[in-house]
Amino acid sequence: MRAARLIKMVLLLQSRPSMTAAELARELEVSERTVTRDAQALSEAGVPVYADRGRAGGYRLIGGYRTRLTGLGRSEAEALFLSGVPGALREMGLEDAASAARLKVSAALMPSLRDASRTAAQRFHLDAPNWFKEPKTPELLPAVADAVWDDRRIVARYRRGEGERQREVVRELEPYGLVLKAGVWYVCARVAGHGSYRVYRIDRFTAVDTGYERTDRSDPSDLSEPSDRSEQFDRSEQFARFERDEEFDLPGFWDERAEQFARSILRAEVVVRVSPDGVRALPYAVDPQAAREALDAAGAPDGDGWVTLTLPVESEEVAHTQLASLGPEVEVLAPKTLRERFANDAIRLAALYRS
Secondary structure (H helix, E strand, O other): OHHHHHHHHHHHHHHHHOOOOHHHHHHOOHHHHHHHOOOOOHOOOOEEEEEEEEEEEEEEOOOOOOOOOOOHHHHHHHHHHOOHHHHHHHHHHOHHHHHHHHHHHHEEEOOHHHOOHHHHHHHHHOOOOOOOOOOOOOOHHHHHHHHHHHOOOOEEEEEEEEEHHHHEEEEEEEEEEEEEEOOEEEEEEEEEOOOOEEEEEEHHHHEEEEEEOOOOOOOOOOOOOOOOOOOOEEEEOOOOOOOOOOOOOOOHHHHHHHHHHHHHOOOOOEEEEHHHHHHHHHHHOOHHHHHHHHHOOOOOOOOOOOEEEEEOOOHHHHHHHHHHHOOHHHHEEEHHHHHHHHHHHHHHHHHHHHH
């Protein structure tokens, strides 16, 4: 336990010019007194840890000291190579950088662990898209990814709405992070001048500008294309960067928005009777969370073991498609129009199979 902590302490000091005892204690989850003892132990073992005294003091490594990754076990080394997702890195334009990083890590490993990248690749492969869907990499993904890594503002033009209601909108965004969900790329971004965080599908972007900074912020929502771009944007030698909110939690934000989205599309309700087999299959036919909550709120089964419940659904049309997969294990009680749909389906099926 202590050996692992000492290794982590050395790596922390390698990654920063200096760290206070309080900072090290917080990172290592120990007391400042333990940090002092660990620093002394490292120094006695030949690691040049130097302590600067005073209020502004701290611990640092002297003489450009670097350690090789000899503290890694095989499982740790293999997990390290699993942390990259080759397909996603390739789509973001980072394949060469990732390859170079893997080579450097491999060179730093002990000889007995240098096959970790091969053994990890033989045992795990991530295929993110759903079945029967041909994934298409958004053309503008590399540009957006570059802006994410550099904390650089972008001006994005994207399609909003569907069908005849679709229109193009332009927004100045501060892109905080990328999410790959079921083969679809999203960017989580803060709208410049508004302070609100939103999620955008990158395949809906029709143009992304990373080299201009807006000079007129009187109306951030008015980004219509001017006849002369210089009227609205000033070219700068350095692309405009934004100050990232270090408290922003990308996984937490995505989970919250994903749950909100799933809830927001469940705008209708149906009342159904479900058989015992149907109860087990229901979470696979409709939204799983909605199914579980509906089942928890349902009353006791009737004499035949069937349960009556009220189920949130996206629409009557979607409910018809989803519940049809349960066949005779579900009976729709309401709304009347949906029950009539299933009654007509039953009549047509009976006529088809009677022949």
